[in-house]
Amino acid sequence: MIQKIDKKAVQEALRTAYERCKNETGGKNADYIPYLADVPSNLFGIAACLPDGDVVAVGDVDYKFGIESVSKVPTAILAMNQYSGQEVLDKIGADATGLPFNSIMAILLENDHPSTPLVNAGAISACSMVKPVGDSDGKWKAIVSFIADLAGSEVEVIDELYKSETATNFNNKSIAWLLKNYNRIYDDPDMALDIYTRQCSIGVTAKQLATMSATIANSGVNPVTKKEVFKPELTPKIASMMATVGFYEHTGDWLFTTGLPAKTGVGGGIMGVVPGVMGVAAFAPPLDEAGNSVKAQKALAFIAGHLNLNLFGTTRCVMAEKEPVQA
């Protein structure tokens, strides 16, 4: 069955989700990265970007927060775009770990494999793959301009966050060097780790996240700028990775509840992709124990249910065509 929805329905769903969730008090800001502990906990925004490039939004949607692990999505796509989906599958993998995002155990259990580019190990490995290999500045330019192309607007690092993460990323250092030991780092390990830390420190708004996910939903063509950012065959690849591990050890619960491929970050952002339909995103800093924003996940779960965005459902949600303008 096909269910047509229009911009008004999306706007209404976002507003209702905002009203329902704004007083939610569960969760706690990440504090293992000192900068994140100080972000105001009551910030809350929701945005959606539609195939015609229209962005609908409610709440704190222009506040720049740390993209954190949502950045694993663009870098995974970039690596697949530069090499191929198959090569990323061979070099990194696409398995769920069922374990926390920064798990060292996951690397050992997967027989020395980083599992998926959407956990820390695989993301550091993906950063090591990004071309030009051996050229830190070149790699960084490739990543930051790829994220800007997905978002349709410039992005930059929040310096204070980058410093805060760099001063405290001991666990990630161990991951980088453990992967090096297993030949799963394809460039200098310290350089790969630094690129990963920097990409996590990029500031984005909920509107930018929604546009990034709309570009993914729209087969790699940014619906705002119309630029072809990546190969169309990569949309189902990245959506499947997001569905598999986007909420780490809570991914099964999330997928069961919503049927929406989505990726979270400890900055409080969540980006959800409805392939062929739209991108949705939400942001609120307090997290559950797996590092997923409590309020943002409640809001997106409501929207997914309300608009029938569940990819496993028998009702397919599509955007209604705009009424042609009368001559």
Ligand SMILES: NC(=O)CC[C@H](N)C(=O)O
């Ligand atoms: N889940 C996350 O957002 C984690 C990202 C963070 N930069 C880290 O590596 O720990």
